[in-house]
Amino acid sequence: MPLVLPPTVLGFYMLIAMGPRGPLGGLWRTLFGHGLAFTFSGLVMASVLYSLPFAVQPLIASFEGVDRKLLEASAILGASRLRTFGRVILPLSVPGIITAMVLSFAHTMGEFGVVLMVGGNLAGITRTVSIDIYDRVQSLDYAGANRMALVLMLFSFAVLSLVYGINRRFERRLWSPWPAR
Amino acid sequence: MAGEVNAAGLSVRVRKEHHSGAVASFVLDVNLEAPPGITILFGPSGAGKSTLLDCIAGLVRPDAGRVAIGERVLFDIDGGVNLPPQQRHIAYVFQSLALFPHMTVEANVVYGLADTKDPRKGQRVGEILEMFRVEKLRERKPAEISGGERQRVALARSLVTLPRVLLLDEPLTGLDAELKTSIVDDLRAWNAAHKIPILYVTHTREEVDALGERVIALDHGRMVSEGTPREVLDAPRRRRLAQAAGFENLLRGTVMDLREADGVMRVRLANSASEIEVPLGYAAPGQAVRVAIRAGDILLATEQPSGLSARNTLEGKIASLERRGTLVLARVDCGVIFTVHLTPGAERTLQLALGKNVWLVIKTHSCHFVDD
Numbered sequence: 001m002p003l004v005l006p007p008t009v010l011g012f013y014m015l016i017a018m019g020p021r022g023p024l025g026g027l028w029r030t031l032f033g034h035g036l037a038f039t040f041s042g043l044v045m046a047s048v049l050y051s052l053p054f055a056v057q058p059l060i061a062s063f064e065g066v067d068r069k070l071l072e073a074s075a076i077l078g079a080s081r082l083r084t085f086g087r088v089i090l091p092l093s094v095p096g097i098i099t100a101m102v103l104s105f106a107h108t109m110g111e112f113g114v115v116l117m118v119g120g121n122l123a124g125i126t127r128t129v130s131i132d133i134y135d136r137v138q139s140l141d142y143a144g145a146n147r148m149a150l151v152l153m154l155f156s157f158a159v160l161s162l163v164y165g166i167n168r169r170f171e172r173r174l175w176s177p178w179p180a181r
Numbered sequence: 182m183a184g185e186v187n188a189a190g191l192s193v194r195v196r197k198e199h200h201s202g203a204v205a206s207f208v209l210d211v212n213l214e215a216p217p218g219i220t221i222l223f224g225p226s227g228a229g230k231s232t233l234l235d236c237i238a239g240l241v242r243p244d245a246g247r248v249a250i251g252e253r254v255l256f257d258i259d260g261g262v263n264l265p266p267q268q269r270h271i272a273y274v275f276q277s278l279a280l281f282p283h284m285t286v287e288a289n290v291v292y293g294l295a296d297t298k299d300p301r302k303g304q305r306v307g308e309i310l311e312m313f314r315v316e317k318l319r320e321r322k323p324a325e326i327s328g329g330e331r332q333r334v335a336l337a338r339s340l341v342t343l344p345r346v347l348l349l350d351e352p353l354t355g356l357d358a359e360l361k362t363s364i365v366d367d368l369r370a371w372n373a374a375h376k377i378p379i380l381y382v383t384h385t386r387e388e389v390d391a392l393g394e395r396v397i398a399l400d401h402g403r404m405v406s407e408g409t410p411r412e413v414l415d416a417p418r419r420r421r422l423a424q425a426a427g428f429e430n431l432l433r434g435t436v437m438d439l440r441e442a443d444g445v446m447r448v449r450l451a452n453s454a455s456e457i458e459v460p461l462g463y464a465a466p467g468q469a470v471r472v473a474i475r476a477g478d479i480l481l482a483t484e485q486p487s488g489l490s491a492r493n494t495l496e497g498k499i500a501s502l503e504r505r506g507t508l509v510l511a512r513v514d515c516g517v518i519f520t521v522h523l524t525p526g527a528e529r530t531l532q533l534a535l536g537k538n539v540w541l542v543i544k545t546h547s548c549h550f551v552d553d
Contacts, residue, residue, distance in 0.1 A: 067277075067279065069275050069277050069279040070279050070281060072240055072266070072273075072275075072279070073273075073275065073279035073281075074281075074292070075240075075265070075266040075267055076238055076240075076266045076267075076269075076271065076272065076273045077292050077293035077338070077339075077342065078267045078293055078295065078296060078342065079267065079292070079293075079295065080267065083295065087281075087292070088281060091283045092282070092283055
């Protein structure tokens with residue numbers, strides 16, 4: 001569902017659920033003594049829900065990409081399904097897991113609608129870089145917007161190359177024809 | 182070695198239908214007993230060999246039947262028994278081997294011992310690695326070792342669990358003969374101590390010759406013959422099997438007459454005037470039959486031979502010559518095309534060339550009668 005729902009709509013429903021009279025907000029209040037809406041925790045929760053499908057799809061694809069014969073071999077060697085998952089499927093899916101992380105990270109980073117709905121725009125609490133850029137453009141502070149955009153771009157680029165670097169090293173360690181040392 | 186000697190045989194009776202749409206496109210229907218020792222399952226691809234192994238291992242659920250090792254029932258449609266692969270104590274080496282690519286050789290071998298409480302676990306791993314001559318490769322990943330070594334590791338990984346039955350699905354494909362023999366020798370040595378039934382699937386004739394004490398031939402999902410390699414390979418009962426068994430010449434013909442006193446019948450080859458003499462079979466004059474002849478069983482002469490015991494000499498012309506490694510493959514047109522194998526030396530001495538007149542000499546007993 002979150003995949004096809006417009007972000008604003010999702011954000012709106014999340015806001016209602018997290019509000020003082022919403023089920024989520026009420027529960028949160030009895031547990032922690034304060035509401036969820038317009039807080040960082042609420043923002044994280046909404047973002048997780050929003051980005052989950054982008055993580056789940058590459059995960060499933062990479063789990064399914066593991067050679068069936070390896071799973072059969074594992075079963076014949078006496079391993080339970082759980083052990084097969086932990087010892088065979090998961091380690092062989094590392095590249096897919098990393099891809100899932102990158103995708104959902106990039107996706108959350110640029111998210112706007114859900115964040116604005118659930119988090120509002122509170123400096124130091126829920127003002128994300130994307131919202132800050134929007135804010136500055138609104139107040140015609142193009143220089144400031146430009147600086148923030150650059151920060152976001154450099155940061156995204158750094159994370160992306162880091163993650164792909166790790167990914168590549170992993171692949172090499174797993175299937176390299178040369179000794180790892 | 183650890184592990185008690187047990188002499189429990191494997192008995193299998195399975196039926197499995199594959200459907201495409203509403204009709205059964207393939208039916209596997211096999212009933213076999215495999216005593217301790219190597220039993221070869223031989224047949225062309227698509228004969229149902231791998232499906233049969235999958236049924237025994239519990240990867241595929243048969244539609245009917247029973248699978249048991251000695252008294253221990255693994256699958257019984259009537260008793261409602263269907264043990265999962267984890268509980269069958271069967272080892273299975275796939276053609277692809279399926280070694281875990283992210284684990285070292287040692288981790289691969291230890292994998293199947295996870296639930297084993299044996300304090301001598303480490304020693305067992307060491308022993309099996311040594312037995313299959315891969316102890317030096319412990320720390321390597323499968324991608325870092327040779328094909329033959331991978332096959333040895335796959336065997337070690339399967340056998341360290343002390344299985345009750347070993348299933349091998351063409352595990353030695355792609356290895357040269359010498360390497361194959363040495364791996365098989367190690368396998369035999371292991372089994373001399375453990376005496377479990379080993380089902381070895383192959384579609385190549387050489388492996389049957391090299392390994393076989395006991396061969397079961399499978400075609401179209403059914404057992405077509407059973408016996409020693411000679412018995413099974415030299416008397417093909419079905420055409421597809423004949424091709425698999427290396428009969429390069431498979432000729433259509435019509436039975437002309439039966440000479441029961443001589444134990445032969447004459448067959449006229451289709452679309453030609455040539456007649457050959459083949460051993461007497463269950464056929465009537467006028468019946469269409471096929472005759473299978475191995476390319477290596479045909480002699481080639483450049484002059485008309487005389488004074489031979491062989492009953493069949495056919496005149497023809499060389500239609501093509503083709504070098505295949507240490508073998509020359511000659512096609513000879515005698516009205517029908519025969520394939521003949523020669524050595525490169527023979528090709529030189531006989532000065533064979535395209536269009537040259539030659540005579541083919543075929544012993545009666547090299548002609549195998551195949552019912553269609």
